[in-house]
Every structure is written in C-alpha cells, then in structure tokens.
Amino acid sequence: MAQPQPPVRILAADELGQLKLLQAPSLEHFDALSVVARWNKPDRARAVQTIAIGSLEGLSDTTTATAAIGHKDGSIDVINPNTGTLKWRIDALESTTQRKPSSLNEAAESTSIEGLHVCFSGPAAVAASPVIISCTAGGSARLHAAFSAEDSTTATKKAKELVSFRIPATVCCSALEESSGLLAVGSQGAELRVYNLALPEQPAVFTAKGSKPNRVGLVDKPWNSAVAFFPGSNGNKIWTGTGYHKLRLYDSTASKRPQIEVEFGSARITSLAAEADGQRVWVANAQGGVEVFDVRAGRFTGAVKGIAGSVRDLALYPTDSSSSSDNNRNLCIASVGLDRFLRVHSTASRTSLGKEYLKTQLTGVVWCPTDASMAVKIAEKYGKEGEVDEGVEEDGDRIEKRRASGGGDASVILKKKKKQGV
Numbered sequence: 001m002a003q004p005q006p007p008v009r010i011l012a013a014d015e016l017g018q019l020k021l022l023q024a025p026s027l028e029h030f031d032a033l034s035v036v037a038r039w040n041k042p043d044r045a046r047a048v049q050t051i052a053i054g055s056l057e058g059l060s061d062t063t064t065a066t067a068a069i070g071h072k073d074g075s076i077d078v079i080n081p082n083t084g085t086l087k088w089r090i091d092a093l094e095s096t097t098q099r100k101p102s103s104l105n106e107a108a109e110s111t112s113i114e115g116l117h118v119c120f121s122g123p124a125a126v127a128a129s130p131v132i133i134s135c136t137a138g139g140s141a142r143l144h145a146a147f148s149a150e151d152s153t154t155a156t157k158k159a160k161e162l163v164s165f166r167i168p169a170t171v172c173c174s175a176l177e178e179s180s181g182l183l184a185v186g187s188q189g190a191e192l193r194v195y196n197l198a199l200p201e202q203p204a205v206f207t208a209k210g211s212k213p214n215r216v217g218l219v220d221k222p223w224n225s226a227v228a229f230f231p232g233s234n235g236n237k238i239w240t241g242t243g244y245h246k247l248r249l250y251d252s253t254a255s256k257r258p259q260i261e262v263e264f265g266s267a268r269i270t271s272l273a274a275e276a277d278g279q280r281v282w283v284a285n286a287q288g289g290v291e292v293f294d295v296r297a298g299r300f301t302g303a304v305k306g307i308a309g310s311v312r313d314l315a316l317y318p319t320d321s322s323s324s325s326d327n328n329r330n331l332c333i334a335s336v337g338l339d340r341f342l343r344v345h346s347t348a349s350r351t352s353l354g355k356e357y358l359k360t361q362l363t364g365v366v367w368c369p370t371d372a373s374m375a376v377k378i379a380e381k382y383g384k385e386g387e388v389d390e391g392v393e394e395d396g397d398r399i400e401k402r403r404a405s406g407g408g409d410a411s412v413i414l415k416k417k418k419k420q421g422v
Contacts (some may be wrong), residue, residue, distance in 0.1 A: 004375035006060070007369040009036075009316075010334055011067060011081050012342050013259040014360040015050035017041075019069065019084065020354055021343065021368070025375075028318070029332060030344045030354025039084040047072040051313075053081055054130060055116030058369070059318045064120070065369040066130045070113025076134055078159070080148075081368040083176070088146050090159045093136055110138030115174025115185065132159065133176060133197070135185060139169035143197065144154035152311035165200040168193065172243075175227045177235035184238050186224030192240055192250065208240075209256040211248070220244045230280065239281050241269025247283055247293060266288045273314040275330045275347070282333055282347075284311035290335060292350070302350050309339035315365045316347070 008024045010033075024030045040046075050070045055061040074092025079085060092111050105263040115135030118362035132144045144159040158267040168190035175184045181197040182205070192208035213219045223243035230237030230249070238250045239259075245265050248258035267287040274281045282301075284290045290304040290311055332353055334344050342362065343355045 004372050005164070006370040006372050007374050009053070009082065009360060009370050010342065010344075011053070011368050011376075012336055012358060012362050013051045013069065013364040013367050014358070015044065015047045016360055017043045017046035017048055017071060018047070018360065019083070020358055021082070024354065024390050031312065031333075033342075033344070033354040033358065035357050035358070037084060041285065045073055045386050046075070048363050049113050050116045051366055052118045053366040053368065054120050055369050056120050059367070060369060060371060062369045062371050062374075064130070065072040065243075066118050066355075067190075067368075068116050068132050068134075069117040070134060072112045074111030074136060075235075076113060076116065076132060076144075078130075078132060081366070082370070082374070086158050089202045090132060090134070090142075090144050093138075093140055093142070109296065110136065110169075112137045114171045114364050115141075117174070117176040117183075119176060119178055119309075121178050124229075130163065133183065134168060135171050135174045135183075137169070137171050139167050139171060139180060139187075141165050141167045141185070141195070141200075143200075144399065152168060159225045163200050165195070167195070172223070172225045173227045175229050175238070177229045181234040182235040184227050184229065186227040186240060187241065188223045188225075189221070191222045192238065194235070194238070194252065202233070206250075206252040207256065208238075208250050211246075211258055211261050220246070226269050226283075228274045231274055231278040233278070235309060239272050239286075241272050241283060242270045245269060245285065249279075249295075260295075260298070264291065264293075267310075270311055271314040273316045275316060276319040281314070282334065284314050284337075288337065288339070290314070290345075292347075302341075304335070304345050304350050307335065307339065307341075307343065309337050311335055311337040312362060313337075313364045315367055318367055334365050334367070335384055336350050336365045338362075 005026050009102055010022045012020045017040050020035055022033055023036045024033045048069055049072050053067045055065040065081050067079050069077040076090035078087045095123050113134055114137045117133040119131045129145055135141050142164040143162040146161035146164055167185050168187040170188040172188055173186040183195045183197055185193050193204040194206040200388055224240045225243045228239045236252050240248045241316040247262050247264050249260035251259045261364050264283050265285045267285045270287050271284040288307040288309050291300045294301045313336050315334045317332045330347050331345050334348055336342050339360045340358055341355050344353045346353055407420050
C-alpha cells in the first residue's frame with residue numbers, strides 16, 4: 001500500500017491576534033482548502049504584526065518546527081505551528097524611542113515587532129535550539145533562545161536574551177540571510193542597513209544610498225517598506241521595496257547605489273518574496289497589486305488578479321533541498337491582506353489554485369512543515385468546521401465580485417442577508 005501523501009498546511013495571522021491553521025490534501029487540491037484550527041482569543045492590543053517559521057530539516061521536519069508570532073504590544077509567542085502549543089514567550093521590551101512618547105499608543109508602537117525571524121543555522125544558531133531574532137519599531141534588535149533545562153524551571157516558559165543592539169528607529173521590515181548571519185533592516189527615515197549578527201557590537205557592514213537626484217534635483221526621502229535577500233548571493237544582493245512604489249536591487253560588492261530600480265504601481269510596496277533560483281521576485285503593494293519581476297528580462301512579466309485591498313504578506317511555497325534541480329522550485333505563492341482572503345496562486349501560470357475567506361483582516365502567512373502522519377481524512381468542506389464558515393464564504397465570493405465591479409461594500413451585502421433571516 002502506497003504511503004499517504006503529506007497534506008499542505010498554511011498558518012495565517014490577523015489584526016485581532018488570532019491564528020488560523022488551514023489545510024489542503026495536497027498541492028493539487030487547494031480547492032479543498034479549509035480551516036482546521038483556530039488559536040488565541042480576539043484582542044486588538046495583541047494584533048499580529050509579523051510571523052516567522054523555521055525548522056532544522058525544512059518542510060518535512062515537524063519535530064523541530066517552530067513558529068514565532070510578533071505582536072503589536074511587543075511580545076513574541078514561540079509555538080508549535082501544527083498544534084498551537086506555546087513553547088516559550090518573549091516579553092515586550094520597554095519603550096526604546098529616542099524621545100519620550102507623547103501618548104500610550106506611541107509608546108506601544110515603539111515596541112511593536114516589525115521584523116521577526118526563526119534561525120536554526122548560521123552564526124546566530126545555538127545547537128539544535130532555534131534563535132529568535134526580532135526588530136522593534138523603536139529601533140532595537142534582539143536575539144533570544146530558550147532557557148536550557150539546568151537554568152530554568154518547568155513552570156517558566158520564558159526566553160533568555162543573548163544579545164541586543166541598536167538599529168535605526170521607525171523600523172518597517174527586516175530580512176535574514178541565515179548562512180552568512182546577515183540581518184537587513186529597512187526603516188522610514190533611514191536607508192537600508194545590513195548587520196553581521198556574529199559581530200552585533202560593530203556598526204552596519206553595509207549602508208545603502210538612495211537613487212541619484214532626478215533632473216530637477218529632487219530625491220526620495222528614505223523609506224524602505226519591504227526587504228528580501230537575493231537567493232544564492234551570500235547576502236551580497238538585496239531587494240528592497242519603498243514607500244514611493246519603487247523596487248530596488250542593491251549589490252554591496254558593486255556600489256551603495258541600487259543596481260536596478262523600477263516603479264511598481266502607485267502605492268507603497270508592502271511585501272517581497274524572491275524565488276529560490278533568484279531569477280524572479282514577487283512584489284505586492286497597498287493597492288492589491290501582486291506582480292512578478294523577471295531579473296533576466298528586466299521588467300515585470302505578469303500579475304495576479306482578483307485581489308481587493310492592501311496585500312500585507314506573501315509566502316512562497318518552500319523548496320525541497322533534497323529534490324532534483326528540475327523540481328527544486330517554488331510551485332505556488334500564498335497571499336493575505338485586508339480583503340480577508342487567503343489566496344494561493346500558481347507561480348508558473350499565476351492562476352488561482354484556491355482561496356478561503358477568514359472573516360478578519362489578515363497580517364501574516366507562512367507554510368507549515370507536515371509529514372505523512374498528518375494525512376488523515378480531512379472533514380468535508382462544509383462539515384462541522386465548514387458549517388460555521390459556509391455562509392461567510394458565500395458572502396466572501398459575492399463581496400469579491402461586487403468589489404471587482406466597483407459597487408457597494410461588504411457591510412451592505414451582509415446586512416441584506418441578515419434582514420432576509422439567513
């Protein structure tokens with residue numbers, strides 16, 4: 001009897017601090033994508049700002065799989081992504097703004113987690129235990145690990161801080177290159193900086209410069225809203241997206257100026273996802289645009305359709321390092337945003353493979369490691385779990401069609417249905 005194929009799992013986070021685990025039978029059956037678990041109670045003060053995941057052996061390693069959830073209040077929960085079990089927690093840092101906050105909201109925003117990474121390899125790693133790397137909006141970078149058995153009790157599930165260092169304030173994004181231990185930080189008000197985590201006390205190893213002035217001498221103010229390392233470049237090449245709808249590629253070995261600069265749409269770039277072969281990078285913005293930029297062609301070669309509202313996060317399906325080169329590529333890409341849908345598209349054809357309406361505005365998405373033991377029979381699409389979401393899913397389809405035609409909003413549709421007694 002053939003061994004069952006591992007299912008596909010996606011973890012999505014929202015503005016109310018909730019986590020939603022979705023599952024599909026396989027990569028060929030995203031039409032059966034459904035929610036199989038929900039964790040955390042709604043709490044806007046603990047809205048999820050960013051989410052990261054990692055494991056020792058990649059997508060097939062469920063034993064060491066670890067997800068880190070960064071909240072608006074500055075705390076970080078480290079959990080098992082398949083069960084939701086809390087492994088340990090990182091407490092919020094006290095306000096690190098350069099000046100005294102003028103309000104409680106400003107103080108909270110200064111400790112908000114804007115960059116988060118789970119590291120199992122490279123100079124920052126500690127044996128088989130993951131290191132959590134976080135960046136706050138106020139300008140503080142920290143590395144944490146779990147307490148060892150001899151220096152913690154079973155009652156405490158908190159982390160120990162390994163090191164912390166200052167970075168530019170008003171952090172918007174960050175990216176990690178595990179093999180070389182490099183951390184790239186994008187901010188509003190400061191140009192891109194790259195730090196060596198093996199030497200955190202040292203200044204940035206690379207500080208970028210913006211593009212040259214235009215014909216009338218005007219230059220964009222620094223605002224890097226998305227960042228991603230160029231795969232296979234050993235951390236030397238870095239993609240950035242700006243708040244002025246520009247996509248840039250930096251090469252630290254060539255110049256501090258961008259080597260490639262192209263405009264994308266007319267809104268702030270919110271997320272970047274570079275494919276494993278380095279030939280293409282996916283770009284999302286605050287107007288619902290998602291397109292792919294081909295490095296060899298030097299232009300955008302295609303767009304994803306059907307998204308309404310700002311896209312908050314992109315996640316490419318991880319490659320399998322043990323597979324052959326023909327199959328070692330990103331097969332699909334997941335996206336979430338303010339239209340409350342989680343969508344999965346093919347990277348080859350850019351067609352929709354599946355979607356799920358999740359009721360709340362979504363802020364982050366990651367692919368979870370799975371194995372064959374999880375390949376149990378999934379409940380029918382509209383089973384016990386689906387009965388709760390079936391009507392909402394139908395509403396979601398109607399909302400999407402109505403938005404695409406430019407008429408009405410979600411609340412009108414839902415109110416009409418309520419009056420009908422449905």
